Amino acid sequence: MTSPTKTAANRENARKSTGPRTRAGKDRASRNALRHGLAVDLSADPQWGPQVEELARAIAGPRAGEGPTLAAARRVAGAQLDLVRIRSMRAGLLSDIDRLLREMDGDWEEPSTLGLVQAGLEAGLNQKEIYVIVTASRRSQPPARVSVLIGQLARIERYERRAMSRRKSLVRALDALCGA
Structure with a gap:
């Protein structure tokens, strides 16, 4: 049985963890995924959709019709182009x-x-x-903007690791489907 002290602590923690309550807070939280656009599905994006399809057909090969092989190839192509897009953003931040x-x-x-x-x-x-x-490696203090860019770069790095892992698992699934 849970002690009254622990129950009170759990309730207090639950009150702190309910997310934003004001309209402004909810609006701000709803825009979290829109900061960099990396959460957008590439196949739905008009800029990337044709490239996903072209790469998918190249991956699937000429004999793949509209079956499961082409669908798996589309997922692999989307993951690959996601990685290209993330690395492009990373290069821009480093620049x-x-x-x-x-x-x-x-x-x-x-x-x-x-x-x-x-x-x-x-x-x-x-x-x-x-x-x-x-900061310690320089004679003068870098601008605060450098810190902001480093934070963005760290987030991009996490997206890159996830994208590489996703691509790897999708390629394995495609290989298993094709019997390779």
Whole structure:
């Protein structure tokens, strides 16, 4: 049986975890997935839809009709183009960080600062930890915008890992379907 103290603590925690209650809070939360557009299904996007179809037909091969093989190939193509899109965004963020740091002063050394950012991301450090390391490696304080970009880069890195995992499992499913 649960103690009264634990029951009270559980109820208090439940009251804190109900999500936004005001209209403004609910509106803000509803826009969370729209920040970067990576949650959009590529096959439904008019810009990417034809590319998904073209790549799917190339993956499925000439003898694949409108059956399960082509459907699986569409999923693989969508995952591959998702990865391309994510990596393009990642390259743009790295370019923005590079530009900001170059604009600052003459103590820029490409392998050290940008390498620190990438090494920090690979090590699983969070935005604040990476920013502290970057700040410590420079003679002058990087602009706050660098910290914001590092945070965006960390989120993009998570999307990239998920996309690679998704593509890998979809390719395995396609291979199993084709008997390869």
